[in-house]
Amino acid sequence: MRPSCPLCGSEAGLAFTKLGFDYYRCPCAFVFIWPRPSGDQLLEIYLRDGQEYWTTEAMMRFAFSPTKSSREIAFLRRFRSSGRLLDSANGGVQAIDRNN
Numbered sequence: 001m002r003p004s005c006p007l008c009g010s011e012a013g014l015a016f017t018k019l020g021f022d023y024y025r026c027p028c029a030f031v032f033i034w035p036r037p038s039g040d041q042l043l044e045i046y047l048r049d050g051q052e053y054w055t056t057e058a059m060m061r062f063a064f065s066p067t068k069s070s071r072e073i074a075f076l077r078r079f080r081s082s083g084r085l086l087d088s089a090n091g092g093v094q095a096i097d098r099n100n
């Protein structure tokens, strides 16, 4: 059974599998994991990949480095068509803070 897109309701097709999760791509371009991880799985993922990963001293220096933010902003500018950027709960906000 192919899942329906949570944004538009169209039928989505398998795009790729990563770390044991199947990612589906909708004709509207939205990509999402299906089946959706349970609450317990999400908690485990956030603890493992969030709290335990992002709080090491080396990672904190890397993640909040102005050099890293500048590289990310330059990368985004290469692919934007125009307008403003909306980053929806996608990790650190240092790049957005740097450019409003």
Ligand SMILES: [Zn+2]
Pocket (backbone or CB within 6 Å): 005, 006, 007, 008, 009, 010, 026, 027, 028, 029, 030
């Ligand atoms: Zn869609």
